[in-house]
Amino acid sequence: MNGTRRLSRELALQVLFQQEFAPKQSFEAGLDNFKRSFSATPEVWDYALELLKGVQTNAKNIDEVIQKNSAHWSLKRMALVDLNIMRLATFELKFGGEQVPPAVCIDEAIEISKKYGTVDSSAFVNGILDQIMKH
Numbered sequence: 001m002n003g004t005r006r007l008s009r010e011l012a013l014q015v016l017f018q019q020e021f022a023p024k025q026s027f028e029a030g031l032d033n034f035k036r037s038f039s040a041t042p043e044v045w046d047y048a049l050e051l052l053k054g055v056q057t058n059a060k061n062i063d064e065v066i067q068k069n070s071a072h073w074s075l076k077r078m079a080l081v082d083l084n085i086m087r088l089a090t091f092e093l094k095f096g097g098e099q100v101p102p103a104v105c106i107d108e109a110i111e112i113s114k115k116y117g118t119v120d121s122s123a124f125v126n127g128i129l130d131q132i133m134k135h
Helices: 004-021 026-033 042-057 059-068 082-097 100-116 121-135
Strands: none
Touching: 004 042, 004 082, 004 100, 004 121, 026 042, 026 059, 042 059, 042 082, 059 082, 059 121, 082 100, 100 121
16 A cells, blocks of 8 residues: 555656646646556556645645745745655645554655655655644
């Protein structure tokens, strides 16, 4: 299950990142592009789509939560990969119901940031998500 969810989160991250440069493209179209290049189970695609829809539906609230818990950093100054990892994790932490335990959610975000972010991404993501979980 964890491997399935990790892959879902990584695919959702890639679609969110793609949206930054092609904002008119729907999440469904973005995922469809990846489906042509990657094989995964229906559960992987379904959870990726659930994450994307959740982030889209709660975008304003998610960004407010991140901003409120990131002292001295505006969202515009954050690396897009880090910001989108935190958007996904914040959705799971605050708006996604009780599906994912907070510690698992944060650990997943840290691991994904190590893979896709910079050397400093995991510490940055961890610090902000830790603040979000505490508040």
